Amino acid sequence: MAIFPAESRLGKHLPHVKFIYPNAPALHITIYGMMTPAWYDFLSPSASSINHEQDEKGMLRSRQQVLxxxxDEMETSNIPANRIVIGGFSxxxxxSLLxxxxxxxxxxxxxxxxxxxxxxxxxxxxATDANRKTPIFWGHGTADQAVKYEFGEETVEFLQKNNYAVDFHSYKRMGHSASIEEITDLLAFFKQTIPEQQPVTAKI
Incomplete structure (x- = not known):
């Protein structure tokens, strides 16, 4: 199963995977001065690095919603955690990383x-020890103006220094969006982390 807080059409390529796309609530966004769907508030209009002011309260509230x-899926659908990928865009x-x-x-x-x-x-x-060795796929476009490409590089460097297994994919001339190349790489990641299970046959 994949919990992905950003709708996509990945499911049609992976019929054995259940995709869930949670909807972000409407929040008042400080830098926009208006209500819009968001998982947390944007507080810094011109951040120069990942060390900018962040809406901790909003992030932790949304984290609880995803958990x-x-x-619910583990209890009602009997899906074990080691068959779940947490993912998202922007x-x-x-x-998802939090x-x-x-x-x-x-x-x-x-x-x-x-x-x-x-x-x-x-x-x-x-951070807990549970996902210290969990594979992390990171995709980022070099032409991203909404979330700077350098932010992705900083994040990956930070995670790798803390011994997380991050596979960094850089996409030239891609903005704050996705590309066929990125989707292809992401599908390969899903197939590796959530392989199709073979039916078990009983021998008598």
Missing amino acids: QIVR QGCVL TGLTSEYRFAGIASLSGYLPLPEKIMDM
Whole structure:
């Protein structure tokens, strides 16, 4: 199963995987001065690095919402955590990384697209050992103007220094979006982390 806070059409290529696309609530965004669907508030209009002011309260609130989805699926659909990938794009990427690094559940993988490191000053204090070896896919376009490509590089460098297994994919001339090349790489990641299970036959 893949919990992906950013709708995509990946499911048609992976019929054995259940995709869940949570909807972000409407929030008042400080830098826009208006209500819009978002997982947390944007506080810094011109951040120069991943060490910018972040909406910790909003991030942690949304983290709990995603973890509740995980618990519900584990209980009602009998899907083990090691068959679940947490992933997302932009804010969904940030939320997925926060959820994956700090969860007590050992996930199959974390898919991070065009985002940045959440709460860099305290994330390692919040991190659990459950996903220290969980594979992390990171995709980022070099022409991204919404979330700077350098933010992705900083995040990957930070994670690798802390011994996380991050596979960094850089896409030339791609903006704050996706490309066929990135989707192809992401599909390969899903097939590796959530392989199709072979039916078990009983021999008598």
